[in-house]
Amino acid sequence: MLATMPEIQELHDVRSHSPRTVVAQLRQVSKTFGEVQALRNLDFSVRAGELLALLGPNGAGKTTAVKLFLGLMRPTAGTVNVFGGNPIHAEVRTRIGAMLQVAKVPETLKVREHIDLFSSYYPRPLPQAETLAIAGLQEIKDRPFGELSGGQKQRVLFALALCGDPDLLFLDEPTVGLDVEARRLLWEQIRKLVERGKTILLTTHYLEEADALADRVAVINRGEVIAEGTPSEIKAKTCGRRIRCMSSLDIDTVRAFPGVAEVRRDRDSYEIRVADAEPVLRELLLRDSTVRGIEVVGAGLEEAFLALTQNGNGSSEPQISGRQ
Amino acid sequence: MATAATVNINAPALARPFGRTLAIYVKEIKFEFLTRLRLRAFSLSTIGFPVMFYVLFGLVLNGKEASVNGTHFATYLIATYGTFGVMGASLFGTAAGLATERGLGWLQVKRASPMPPFAYFTAKVVMSMIFSTAVVLLLFALGVTFGGVHLPALEAAKLLAILIVGSLPFCAMGLAIGYFAGPTSAAPVINLFYLPLSFCSGLWVPLMFLPKLLRNFAHVLPPYHLAQLALGVVDAGQPESAWTHWEFLIGFTLICLGLARVGFQRDEGKTYG
Numbered sequence: 001m002l003a004t005m006p007e008i009q010e011l012h013d014v015r016s017h018s019p020r021t022v023v024a025q026l027r028q029v030s031k032t033f034g035e036v037q038a039l040r041n042l043d044f045s046v047r048a049g050e051l052l053a054l055l056g057p058n059g060a061g062k063t064t065a066v067k068l069f070l071g072l073m074r075p076t077a078g079t080v081n082v083f084g085g086n087p088i089h090a091e092v093r094t095r096i097g098a099m100l101q102v103a104k105v106p107e108t109l110k111v112r113e114h115i116d117l118f119s120s121y122y123p124r125p126l127p128q129a130e131t132l133a134i135a136g137l138q139e140i141k142d143r144p145f146g147e148l149s150g151g152q153k154q155r156v157l158f159a160l161a162l163c164g165d166p167d168l169l170f171l172d173e174p175t176v177g178l179d180v181e182a183r184r185l186l187w188e189q190i191r192k193l194v195e196r197g198k199t200i201l202l203t204t205h206y207l208e209e210a211d212a213l214a215d216r217v218a219v220i221n222r223g224e225v226i227a228e229g230t231p232s233e234i235k236a237k238t239c240g241r242r243i244r245c246m247s248s249l250d251i252d253t254v255r256a257f258p259g260v261a262e263v264r265r266d267r268d269s270y271e272i273r274v275a276d277a278e279p280v281l282r283e284l285l286l287r288d289s290t291v292r293g294i295e296v297v298g299a300g301l302e303e304a305f306l307a308l309t310q311n312g313n314g315s316s317e318p319q320i321s322g323r324q
Numbered sequence: 325m326a327t328a329a330t331v332n333i334n335a336p337a338l339a340r341p342f343g344r345t346l347a348i349y350v351k352e353i354k355f356e357f358l359t360r361l362r363l364r365a366f367s368l369s370t371i372g373f374p375v376m377f378y379v380l381f382g383l384v385l386n387g388k389e390a391s392v393n394g395t396h397f398a399t400y401l402i403a404t405y406g407t408f409g410v411m412g413a414s415l416f417g418t419a420a421g422l423a424t425e426r427g428l429g430w431l432q433v434k435r436a437s438p439m440p441p442f443a444y445f446t447a448k449v450v451m452s453m454i455f456s457t458a459v460v461l462l463l464f465a466l467g468v469t470f471g472g473v474h475l476p477a478l479e480a481a482k483l484l485a486i487l488i489v490g491s492l493p494f495c496a497m498g499l500a501i502g503y504f505a506g507p508t509s510a511a512p513v514i515n516l517f518y519l520p521l522s523f524c525s526g527l528w529v530p531l532m533f534l535p536k537l538l539r540n541f542a543h544v545l546p547p548y549h550l551a552q553l554a555l556g557v558v559d560a561g562q563p564e565s566a567w568t569h570w571e572f573l574i575g576f577t578l579i580c581l582g583l584a585r586v587g588f589q590r591d592e593g594k595t596y597g
Contacts, residue, residue, distance in 0.1 A: 070436045090438045091339075098436040102429035104507075108362035113355055120351045121438045123340070144362070160433070170436075 021048040023168055023199050024069055029078030031064050031223075038064040039223040041078070046168070046201050051194050053214035054203040061223040062203035063101065066172045069201065070098050082168070094122055097161035097169045099154075101176065107146025111137055111156055114145060115163050122164030134192055135159035136185065151182025158186065162193060169193065171202040175209060187212060243272040243280060244295040247288045257283045269293065349443050356447035357454055360417065370416055370455050374409030375462055377528065378402070388472040392530050395560035398471030400530060402463050403483065403554035408527040409459035410487045411547055414494035415501070415514050417452030422502025423510035426591065449495045456491045460484050475558075483557045490550040493573045496580035497546075503587025521547050531562075546576045 024046040031039040039061045046052050054062050067073040068080050071087030085092045105114075112128060115137075119125035132138045135155045140148065145156060154174060161169050171190070175183040183206075190213055193200060204210055210217050211231045219227040219234065227234055246269050247254065254270060255263045257280050262273040274280045277296045284291050360366050382401035390397040425431045434444060464480055467473035475483070497517070505513045522528060524538055525547035531539050542548040549569040555561035 067432075072432055072436055090440070093436070093438040096436075098433070100429065100433050100436060102433050104424065104428035105430055105433075106359045106425075108359050109355060113358065117351050117355050118437060120344075120348050123344075157433070160437075164437070 022046070023048050024082045024201070025080075026065065026068060026075075027079045027081065029065075029068060029075045029080065031061075031068065031073065032076045037223055039068075039075075042220075042223065042225060044218050044225055044228065046199060047216075048199050049194075049197055050215040051190070051200040051202060051213055053210035053217045054201060054220055055205070055207065055210045055217050056203075056220035057205055060205075060220045062205075062220060063172055064223075065220070066098075066100070066170050066201070066203060069170055070096065070100075094164065095167045097164055097166035099157045099161040099169070099171045099174055101172055102157065105145050105153070105157070108144055110142055110144055111148070111159075112141040114156060115141075115159055118160045119163045122166070124165055125163055126165045128163075131159050131163040134162060135189055149182075151178050151185065154178060154182070154186060155189070158189060162198075166198075168199045169201070171200060173203055173205070175204070175206065183209070241274050241277040242297045243274060243277055243284075244269050244293070244297070245272075245284065245291050246270075246293045247284065247291045249284075249288050249291075253287070254284075345440065348440060349446060352439070352443040352447040353450045356421075356451045360421070360451055360455070366416060366420070367455070370413045371409075371459050371462065373412060374405045374459050375466065377408070378405040378463055378466060381405075381528070383466065383471050393532065393560065395558065396473065398467050399473045399475070399558050400555065400560050402467045402473060402475075403558055403560065404527045404530070404551050406460045406463055406483065406487050407490070407525075407547055407551040407554055408522050409463065410456040410491045411494045411522065411527075411550075412518060413455035413459060414452045414491045415498045415518055416511075417455060418448045418495050418498030419501040419505065419514050420510050421448055422499060423505045424507045426502065427507035445499065448499075449492070452495055452498070453488055453491060456488055457484065460487050479557055483554055486553050486557060487550070490553060490573060493546055493550070493577040493580065496577045496584065500580045500583035500587060503584050503591060521545055524548075525551055527551055546573060549573050 022045040026042050026044055029039055029042045030037065042061070042065065054065060056062050064073065068075055069082060069087060071080070071082075071089075071093070074080075080087060082092050083095055087093065087096065109117075112132070115128055115131055119128065119131070125131075126134075129138075132141055135158050137152070137155055137159055140152055145153065148156065158171070158174060161171065174190070175186050178186065187209070190200065190202070194213075202209075202213065214231055217227075217229065217231050217234050218225050244266070251263055251265060251270070254260065254272060259275050259279050260272055261275065264271045272280065281294070281296070284294075378401055382398045382405065386397050388398070392400050422431075425434075431444075435441065461484070464473075464475060464484075468475060498514070501513055501517070502510065524534075525531075525542050525545045526534060526539075527547055531542060531548075534542075549572045552561045552564060553566060553569045556566060
């Protein structure tokens with residue numbers, strides 16, 4: 001108890017935002033379900049005021065990590081720490097909001113009734129009007145949940161996560177299944193929360209989403225964090241661009257161009273992974289006057305993500321040394 | 325030394341003022357009730373079935389003067405269909421909601437919040453009791469208005485009280501079912517218990533019209549004991565001690581709560597463990 005005291009006091013300083021303060025942490029956490037190991041020795045921290053995106057494919061262990069943080073599961077090994085305490089305790093939970101994936105919400109209750117009930121669980125909830133405003137629900141506050149569109153339903157769940165004015169929010173795949181417009185609307189609202197100084201852990205398998213929202217990204221695959229950093233750091237760890245073109249050049253010639261990481265033949269085109277597109281393009285145009293159909297894709301987290309998660313699949317993708 | 329804040333953050337229980345805790349319980353009950361009331365599949369069938377049966381067998385098919393073993397038939401059936409109605413409201417009120425919310429993720433959303441877990445179960449039980457009360461009062465009104473039932477206020481109050489307190493064993497049974505049935509199987513599983521138990525306990529057709537084998541079998545069925553307590557109020561029960569019935573119902577409640585607890589812990593182990 002005494003040994004952990006300095007840390008607890010540090011954790012208590014969240015509101016005076018010392019930027020590196022850790023507010024939630026998984027330490028050497030493993031979680032197994034029967035034979036399946038969902039998480040292995042996972043180590044990561046959420047720091048005050050940041051939006052951390054936990055990015056990974058389906059089944060990577062993102063939801064399991066969130067449920068551990070929420071105290072809805074207990075780790076098989078390791079420790080979970082939220083605001084210096086155990087998240088199963090109600091007083092830790094009063095500082096947390098959660099948006100989980102849920103298949104069915106009571107449909108006959110109205111939007112404002114759902115918010116009214118959840119607000120009552122917290123000691124200092126936001127005024128209902130403010131919750132409705134942040135989540136963009138003013139127009140539909142009297143509609144029963146069952147009559148809402150997919151995007152509106154997600155926004156209600158989002159409102160339930162934020163109505164208690166918690167310091168830390170967990171958003172588990174908040175925009176899954178939403179169309180582009182609904183997704184962008186929810187992004188706006190998530191940004192508003194960050195502006196209010198909230199700390200957010202968001203899980204997603206939309207790379208674009210992590211790129212658009214996150215201060216920091218942890219890429220998770222098969223229960224392990226394989227890379228961690230700012231979105232641009234993650235991108236920098238991989239070859240950032242992909243050039244597609246049709247060329248009469250020999251594949252080995254292209255492979256020998258400076259800055260080329262990998263070349264693949266895709267039907268009648270080459271797909272070239274490069275760090276910087278311009279030198280390679282110059283070389284291409286110089287050597288092959290017939291080159292056509294040039295397309296440069298990239299700078300997206302998509303490439304980084306693919307490269308990172310394909311590690312160990314026996315692919316010839318550039319190997320990124322992940323955090324072990 | 326630990327500061328007050330440090331101690332507070334590690335305290336095992338939330339220091340929530342009593343008034344606020346009470347407010348949470350009241351809201352939880354209110355919204356649970358509204359959820360179910362607006363769910364017509366629940367509210368209409370819970371109230372409709374016992375009332376419909378009573379109207380049919382107690383008021384339409386038998387004359388006002390019909391009697392069974394010297395007890396006015398329409399009065400006798402208020403006690404048995406009252407038991408039937410209370411049992412239905414309790415089983416469906418607790419089991420159906422719990423199985424769905426548990427199976428489809430809603431319970432997890434609530435568990436992740438600082439909601440006191442006991443408020444969740446209390447709301448289901450109290451909501452069921454409100455529906456039970458509505459069923460019983462409706463039967464009283466129908467019987468008195470159309471069935472020539474004479475029910476003094478004191479007797480009516482006693483009958484209502486026995487049926488509502490006696491709904492607790494079935495709420496406990498509903499919680500147990502809710503923890504073992506899935507979202508789609510809950511309703512069929514409830515009916516699998518509800519309908520045969522009701523028939524064999526003499527809730528539909530008075531016991532004396534049933535074969536001897538069934539009459540003996542009824543003694544091990546919980547609804548039989550509640551029905552006998554209810555019939556006792558209108559002097560139509562079997563000559564048995566009321567305590568035997570209460571003891572049986574208490575025992576049954578404890579068994580069901582035990583089973584519900586096993587389910588709860590199994591669930592915690594799977595989802596939370």
